[in-house]
Amino acid sequence: MTRPIRPSVLRAGAVALAAVFATATPAPAQPDPETIVNAFEAALGPIRTHRPSHPKGVCAAGHFTATPDGTRLSVAPVFSGQRNNAIIRFGVAGANPNASDSARGTRGLSIRFESPTGDLFEMANISAPVFGADKPETLVNGLLSRANDPATGRPNPERAAAYAAYVAANPTVGNQGRYLAANNPPASFATTPYWGVNTFLFRGQDGQQRPARWVFEPRAGTERLTEAQMQSLGANFLADELRRRVGAGPVEFDMVLQFPGQGDDLLNPTVAWPADRPRTVVGRLTVTSVEAGAGGPCDPISFMILDQAPGIEMSDDPVLQARAAAYAVSLSRRTP
Ligand code: HEM
Numbered sequence: 001m002t003r004p005i006r007p008s009v010l011r012a013g014a015v016a017l018a019a020v021f022a023t024a025t026p027a028p029a030q031p032d033p034e035t036i037v038n039a040f041e042a043a044l045g046p047i048r049t050h051r052p053s054h055p056k057g058v059c060a061a062g063h064f065t066a067t068p069d070g071t072r073l074s075v076a077p078v079f080s081g082q083r084n085n086a087i088i089r090f091g092v093a094g095a096n097p098n099a100s101d102s103a104r105g106t107r108g109l110s111i112r113f114e115s116p117t118g119d120l121f122e123m124a125n126i127s128a129p130v131f132g133a134d135k136p137e138t139l140v141n142g143l144l145s146r147a148n149d150p151a152t153g154r155p156n157p158e159r160a161a162a163y164a165a166y167v168a169a170n171p172t173v174g175n176q177g178r179y180l181a182a183n184n185p186p187a188s189f190a191t192t193p194y195w196g197v198n199t200f201l202f203r204g205q206d207g208q209q210r211p212a213r214w215v216f217e218p219r220a221g222t223e224r225l226t227e228a229q230m231q232s233l234g235a236n237f238l239a240d241e242l243r244r245r246v247g248a249g250p251v252e253f254d255m256v257l258q259f260p261g262q263g264d265d266l267l268n269p270t271v272a273w274p275a276d277r278p279r280t281v282v283g284r285l286t287v288t289s290v291e292a293g294a295g296g297p298c299d300p301i302s303f304m305i306l307d308q309a310p311g312i313e314m315s316d317d318p319v320l321q322a323r324a325a326a327y328a329v330s331l332s333r334r335t336p
């Protein structure tokens with residue numbers, strides 16, 4: 001499914017990026033999708049074939065079925081209680097398609113649900129409970145602080161200093177880095193929780209709308225690499241390990257909704273809600289097959305659909321609001 005972006009819009013984005021570089025001023029509040037993707041390209045190089053984020057990955061397939069609580073809590077077709085087909089992608093964070101599977105960083109679990117009625121719902125989740133940017137402009141400024149200034153061919157020290165000052169003044173931006181430093185990478189794609197991180201609004205059968213975040217909990221339990229394994233296992237073991245594991249039997253995750261308590265921040269994905277908040281298991285994801293090699297049906301999917309399903313609507317979290325259109329722009333640039 002491709003989502004063409006008008007060339008005039010792309011040109012406008014390029015002009016916006018040029019302006020940002022020329023003045024070395026911070027990114028505008030609420031940067032548009034093209035400005036966001038241009039910042040990825042400025043920092044990481046042109047998007048040609050690979051995703052600019054989590055470019056290393058493996059396609060898998062399976063199904064998802066809501067629990068009765070899931071059906072109660074969301075009127076979305078995916079939560080009807082019937083089995084949905086699932087196109088799945090497990091990924092490794094960063095911008096390098098040859099990133100090491102032993103490296104510190106997040107792993108991804110992305111899912112396209114296809115309901116029996118033909119409705120689609122997509123999501124991309126990470127193996128950390130928080131994101132590394134509190135607002136889209138923080139993400140853009142972080143990327144541009146690493147990008148070469150076209151005028152000098154080197155990173156712009158003023159921009160890097162401005163970003164460092166922002167992080168110092170807004171320490172929650174460092175929460176993801178602290179989590180990843182304190183928790184070794186998963187031993188398997190099947191042995192880590194994957195968090196949705198952003199807040200969504202679930203409309204239940206009773207007509208009530210409830211804010212919630214979700215996490216996919218591995219039924220195999222959480223298992224992390226030891227320091228010795230991080231040295232010995234090498235760069236490419238995760239996809240083969242998953243193939244062997246799924247060959248021996250399905251890999252399962254419980255989808256769990258977490259509900260906020262008094263004072264919890266619904267709009268800032270760099271801050272996790274306390275662990276004692278109410279939780280409800282709303283569904284089971286079952287992975288039944290893994291592609292034998294690279295590529296497959298997950299490749300042409302961006303895993304962040306523009307049309308959100310009724311019953312699972314976006315909150316006003318500005319990071320979430322910025323995602324879908326930026327993913328569509330990225331997809332259009334990497335789709336021949
Ligand atoms: C302002 C916020 C964000 C922006 C601009 C952004 C941007 C992007 C872009 C452009 C892609 C590549 C899409 C493609 O070419 O298919 C991507 C992929 C991805 N993002 Fe984000 N992202 C944001 C926030 C997040 C958050 C909060 C999460 C955590 C849940 C996340 C997790 C992922 C994952 C897992 C992928 C890889 C998806 C796959 O397997 O294909 N992103 N992001």
